[in-house]
Amino acid sequence: MEKILQDFQDGLIAALPRLRRFAYxxxxxxxxxxxxxxxxxxxxxxxxxxxxxGSNPDGWLFKICRNIWIDEIRRKTAxxxxxxxxxxxxxxxxxxxxxxxxxEVARIEEVLKSMPDDQRAVIxxxxxxxxxxxxxxxxMGCPTGTIMSKLARARGRITDILxxxxxxx
Amino acid sequence: MTVTDEKLSAYLDGMLEPEDAARTAQALLSDPSLxxxxxxxxxxxxxxxxxxxxxxxxPVPEALRNLLDREGNSARRQExxxxxxxxxxxxxxxxxxxxxxxxxxxxxxxxALAIGFGAGITLDRGQIAPPDRFLTAQGVGVIEPGNPMFxxxxxxxxxxxxxxxxxxxxxxxxVLTFKTKDGRYCREVEMQGxxxxxxxxxxxxxxxxxxxxxxxxxxxxxxxxxPATTENLQVIENVISRLIDGAPLSRASExxxxxxxxxxxxxxxxxxxxxx
Numbered sequence: 001m002e003k004i005l006q007d008f009q010d011g012l013i014a015a016l017p018r019l020r021r022f023a024y025x026x027x028x029x030x031x032x033x034x035x036x037x038x039x040x041x042x043x044x045x046x047x048x049x050x051x052x053x054g055s056n057p058d059g060w061l062f063k064i065c066r067n068i069w070i071d072e073i074r075r076k077t078a079x080x081x082x083x084x085x086x087x088x089x090x091x092x093x094x095x096x097x098x099x100x101x102x103x104e105v106a107r108i109e110e111v112l113k114s115m116p117d118d119q120r121a122v123i124x125x126x127x128x129x130x131x132x133x134x135x136x137x138x139x140m141g142c143p144t145g146t147i148m149s150k151l152a153r154a155r156g157r158i159t160d161i162l163x164x165x166x167x168x169x
Numbered sequence: 170m171t172v173t174d175e176k177l178s179a180y181l182d183g184m185l186e187p188e189d190a191a192r193t194a195q196a197l198l199s200d201p202s203l204x205x206x207x208x209x210x211x212x213x214x215x216x217x218x219x220x221x222x223x224x225x226x227x228p229v230p231e232a233l234r235n236l237l238d239r240e241g242n243s244a245r246r247q248e249x250x251x252x253x254x255x256x257x258x259x260x261x262x263x264x265x266x267x268x269x270x271x272x273x274x275x276x277x278x279x280x281a282l283a284i285g286f287g288a289g290i291t292l293d294r295g296q297i298a299p300p301d302r303f304l305t306a307q308g309v310g311v312i313e314p315g316n317p318m319f320x321x322x323x324x325x326x327x328x329x330x331x332x333x334x335x336x337x338x339x340x341x342x343x344v345l346t347f348k349t350k351d352g353r354y355c356r357e358v359e360m361q362g363x364x365x366x367x368x369x370x371x372x373x374x375x376x377x378x379x380x381x382x383x384x385x386x387x388x389x390x391x392x393x394x395x396p397a398t399t400e401n402l403q404v405i406e407n408v409i410s411r412l413i414d415g416a417p418l419s420r421a422s423e424x425x426x427x428x429x430x431x432x433x434x435x436x437x438x439x440x441x442x443x444x445x
Contacts, residue, residue, distance in 0.1 A: 004419045013237050017225060024224040033224055038233045045236075046406075049327045049417050050344060105223065108216040126182065128218035133184060148179055155181075156174035158213035159206060 008048050011057055012041060018129065019061050025124030026069050028113045040065040059131075062139045066121065111161050115154055122147055123154040172196050177207055181214075312371065312378040322356055322371055322378045324427060326420065344368075346426070347409070347417040354431045355381065355412060370408060373431045381408065 019040060024033035043064050044051075051060050112120055118140065125136040126147070133144045133151075140147065172180075172193055179185045180193045197204050312319045321331045321341055330342040345357040355372040371378040418426065 004421070005416060009237055016229070016233075016237070020224050020229075021221045025221050030224050030227055034227075034230050034233065038230065038236065041233065041236055046417065047345060049346060049420055049423060052328055105216075105220055109220045109223070112217060112220055123214075123217050124221050127214035128221050133182070148184070149175055151182075152173070152175035152178035154217070155178050155210050155213050158216060159174070159209045162209040162212055162216070163206065 005048075008045070008051075012044060012061075015058055015061055016041075018058055019065060021128070022062050022121070022124060023065055023069075025128075026066060026117055026121045028115075028117065028120060036065060036069055039068050043068060056135075059135060059139050062125075063141075066140065069117070107161060108158060111157055112154075115157065118142075119150045119154040122150040123158075126151050127155070172200075172203055174210075177203075177210060181207070181210060311380070314376065318358075319378060321358070322373075323431065326423060326427065327356075345409070345417050346423045347413045348415075349412045350414045352414075354426055355409075357409065372412075381412075 016037070020033060020037050023036040023040070024030060027033050027036055040061060044061055047064070051057060112123075121140065122136060125131040125139060126133065131139070133147045136147045137144045176185065176189065176193055180190060183190075185193060197207055312322060314323075317331060318341065321329075321343065325331065325343055327343045327346055341358055341360045343356050344359045347355055349355055349372065353372050353374070355370055356378075357368065357370050359368055370381045372381050373379075
């Protein structure tokens with residue numbers, strides 16, 4: 001029993017970086033992402049008998065994470081946004097650091113932040129983590145067609161930024 | 170020919186039907202600006218992944234580290250258990266953020282009365298919107314052998330879903346199994362009707378399963394996707410955290426308990442022997 005709990009905790013520790021990134025993709029805010037990750041881990045510990053053997057623990061955690069985000073936190077976003085402005089003062093990204101393709105992270109971050117939560121989560125799942133449309137649909141609780149269109153919209157918006165930047169330089 | 174972002178995006182993932190894929194490939198060959206857009210879209214994926222990875226640089230908050238630290242975890246459990254005794258809340262993370270629902274008092278009162286075995290079920294029906302017939306008939310009150318819900322509670326492992334025979338297919342799934350501090354077994358069941366869902370906690374008492382607490386959750390199978398509101402769930406979770414002895418049962422312990430027919434008689438006998 002104790003061994004099972006330990007194994008489960010080890011699994012959670014291994015999945016934590018991906019869970020945090022997903023939470024960040026979903027919330028668009030690092031502060032919210034950490035709160036959400038914590039809530040997800042608490043819930044996962046409580047509901048761990050629900051995780052079936054052989055199933056993908058990441059997908060299971062992402063689903064829990066998304067459910068909590070929908071239920072608990074989105075209502076508070078308005079309040080959080082006020083606090084968020086102070087976070088901007090912290091140097092989250094080194095101003096001089098430029099990505100390989102010479103585009104600033106901050107600019108992409110900005111366009112990502114302006115997207116609906118689900119668009120960000122979908123581009124994270126498919127483009128950054130390599131989930132199939134079907135797997136992403138399962139996690140997001142929507143049809144694959146919706147994944148397809150959300151992904152295209154998210155990619156399209158970043159692509160617009162990339163192309164406009166190129167046109168300027 | 171114009172190729173939409175949606176086509177381009179699906180092409181990038183190899184998700185287009187062969188005919189569509191061939192047309193898109195042809196268009197990419199003949200149209201330099203489309204090619205530029207397609208290449209930029211590939212960069213967009215990397216750019217997004219880079220941004221999401223930025224959170225890796227931020228230190229993991231201490232509270233979260235403690236939660237996953239084995240020793241810290243057991244210390245935290247102790248702490249949250251004594252907190253539970255004080256104020257009935259175990260979800261420390263949401264304690265300060267939890268918005269008390271408008272109907273909290275009514276919900277809490279209706280459920281508080283239902284706690285305590287043998288005190289009878291005094292759940293305020295007004296708190297449960299009229300569920301489907303399946304739910305009314307089989308999900309509420311005392312569940313005896315012969316009832317499909319009894320079969321579910323008695324024999325189904327967590328995660329296995331019972332689908333009702335009624336049109337619309339109400340569904341019930343055990344989502345949590347645990348032992349109480351006084352040695353009884355309890356199981357939390359998620360029930361979905363077509364328009365309404367229930368989260369209900371049943372505890373084994375002699376040969377019956379008795380409802381201890383139940384809350385209505387919005388949504389149902391008709392919506393396809395059912396996010397229960399956490400405010401409501403919190404009420405059930407408070408009840409669970411007051412009853413639960415330690416952690417929920419692992420799958421192996423649950424399997425054993427099912428095999429033994431949830432027999433706690435031995436435990437009761439031991440207790441009686443002790444008192445004599």
